[in-house]
Amino acid sequence: MEAEVKATESVAKVSRPRRRFSSTEKIRFLEEAETVGSSISLVSRKYGIAGSALFRWRQLRESGGMTGIKAGEQVVPESEAVELRAQVKRLQQLLGEKAEDLAVLKDAVALMREKKLLSPAALLKLESIL
Numbered sequence: 675m676e677a678e679v680k681a682t683e684s685v686a687k688v689s690r691p692r693r694r695f696s697s698t699e700k701i702r703f704l705e706e707a708e709t710v711g712s713s714i715s716l717v718s719r720k721y722g723i724a725g726s727a728l729f730r731w732r733q734l735r736e737s738g739g740m741t742g743i744k745a746g747e748q749v750v751p752e753s754e755a756v757e758l759r760a761q762v763k764r765l766q767q768l769l770g771e772k773a774e775d776l777a778v779l780k781d782a783v784a785l786m787r788e789k790k791l792l793s794p795a796a797l798l799k800l801e802s803i804l
Contacts, residue, residue, distance in 0.1 A: 695723075700731045701735075703717055703721065703728060703731070704728065704731055704732055704735060707732075714728045714729060714732070776804065779804055780804055783797065783801060783804060786800075
């Protein structure tokens with residue numbers, strides 16, 4: 675009895691550069707997937723596009739996100755936009771606080787100059803910083 679040895683082949687993942695599709699191409703792929711007798715899976719295999727990308731494009735279109743795609747802009751999830759708005763608000767508050775601190779420091783330097791509490795060299799150094 676001869677034993678057959680089956681060699682296992684490792685399948686190497688083919689790496690290819692990331693492809694970018696224009697908004698018209700995305701819409702065309704989605705329209706093709708919606709025709710009778712077609713599906714997202716068929717279109718994804720036909721053009722070598724990940725099915726998840728087509729499903730995402732369809733989801734964006736249904737939620738009104740295709741307006742961003744048509745304009746050629748990057749579409750940002752709403753949660754990320756809310757987070758970024760909150761971050762902008764925090765940064766604006768910090769900027770306001772720092773502006774107030776700077777005004778107080780400038781007033782303090784002016785007062786020190788009037789009362790001659792610091793040497794002229796030290797005042798020049800402070801003024802160059804502020």
